[in-house]
Amino acid sequence: MGKLTTLSFKAAIAPGTYQDGEGLMLVVKSAKSRSWQVRVQVDGKRRDFGLGSAGKVSLSAARAKAQELRTLYQSGVDPVAKKRADKLARLSIPTFREAAKLVHDEQKAGWRNVKHRADWLSSLERLAFDHIGDERIDLVDVPMVRDLLLPIWLEKPETARRVRQRVKAVLDWAAAKGFRTSLDLSGLNKGLPRQPKGDNHFAAMDYVKVPSFIAAVKAAPETTGRLALLFTIYTAARSGEVRGATWGEIDLDAKLWTIAGIRMKAGKEHIVPLPAPAVKILKHLAEARKGGKGEVIFIGTKERPISDMTMSKVLRDMSEPFTVHGFRSSFKDWAVESTGFPDAVSEAALAHLDKDRVRAAYRRTDFLKMRGDLMAAWANFVDGGGGVVRDITEPARLAG
Incomplete structure (x- = not known):
């Protein structure tokens, strides 16, 4: 159990370092400047990591953060390197437009129908890119997909079906690549008007x-x-x-x-x-x-x-x-x-x-x-x- 208590933590306003144990310490510069730090041993060397302001991070939260950090080191993970990698990963997440082009480039060789190969990307360029093309792929959600389908849902039901399938393919690819979690579109129809049943023939003028x-x-x-x-x-x-x-x-x-x-x-x-x-x-x-x-x-x-x-x-x-x-x-x-x-x-x-x-x-x-x-x-x-x-x-x- 830590040395600090909730009462002593709140009362620690005089400048100094207050030890809680296992490397966790409260560093006080003034009554208004208090922060948490944790000290760990890395390859025989001491390293101090900030855990946030004491005004925002409670004693229990600081202990949890310190334990999480120690656990990472014990498992061989460098938290600093991990933080940098996570930031780099966020910066490298593609937009929907970029992801769609990558999917097309990777998969087109396996499509035997040449027309399908050309139409797959062009349909997204015409009907999806204006809506979600510049959105980061991990931020695309169900309402966005619903909004891009709505203008063609009744007018061109078959086209809407194909666009929906292709948008889903891009999202599934992104999930497989680790850019996002899977997005469930199974309930999408509930947010769209009901399509009338027909014989699938195109209405033709006599x-x-x-x-x-x-x-x-x-x-x-x-x-x-x-x-x-x-x-x-x-x-x-x-x-x-x-x-x-x-x-x-x-x-x-x-x-x-x-x-x-x-x-x-x-x-x-x-x-x-x-x-x-x-x-x-x-x-x-x-x-x-x-x-x-x-x-x-x-x-x-x-x-x-x-x-x-x-x-x-x-x-x-x-x-x-x-x-x-x-x-x-x-x-x-x-x-x-x-x-x-x-x-x-x-x-x-x-x-x-x-x-x-x-x-x-x-x-x-x-x-x-x-x-x-x-x-x-x-x-x-x-x-x-x-x-x-x-x-x-x-x-x-x-x-x-």
Whole structure:
């Protein structure tokens, strides 16, 4: 038991050193300047460590701290070195942005799907970094994750699900690395609105109504979002392919758009024959381009590609309950019901892989010429040209 008592500890105000035992001492410089120190033997040498002000650290707390320090030394741990290491560890903890990039670099080699490899990090850049990118990874909590998911939770439930999984993967990696403790996201749904059940199909506009919709978009004031939506409809492309399109992918003379496999869902290069209205949009936008081949075509804020919400907003502003992706279904329905083109041609236009592996292995064509005719017919239809394509030998000719 220590020599000091609660009463003698409080009464010790005269300058001097008051021993409690086992190296613990109360050092008094004046009635207002009293502090705790503990003396230990380290490799035969005496070392004194401060334990804090006596005005803030009680006698019992000082004894506990002294015992903790002695125990560390007895186990071979240098408290000073440990304190420095802990401080260094805190300084080296990455932000969520830095951690996500490290996870991507470490794990991408194991992902067979090239499209997934590219989309994994870009989805976090678009939808998470603005919210938690600069937060230290050990400080990210459930409310932060909830807030970043809320804007897309009902609008894009599948995208929200993927972002949530990827955020969790980064947090789990950080826990495994010792940067933080595990974060339980199992109750996250309770803080978000209930997602309506559906058939997982993208809401698509009846192709018969697309021409009047196109006319309405053209009649509205021009915005990058509207031009991008028109281009997406004319080419029947995925919105992500359009948003990430660069001038280096475009050959205006040949009227072709070549998308690298890394940007495609199937991981294979895809060549899109550009119909005249799509070329017209590109030439219009080319007047403002700066000349770099890697320059994005549809530019949003801060010289970055437009977000996935930009085109969706055009539909919302026009009170249309459809999705951008749904126009691919509109195109497919039109191709099946109103043209004589083989199904394989419209499937190739949509960059769908043939699920019959044997048939796909023997196919040696991508139907580029026929797809060019098909896209020209589609553009003519949605621009109000009307008619039905009947003759597959001359598919670009529209019957009245």
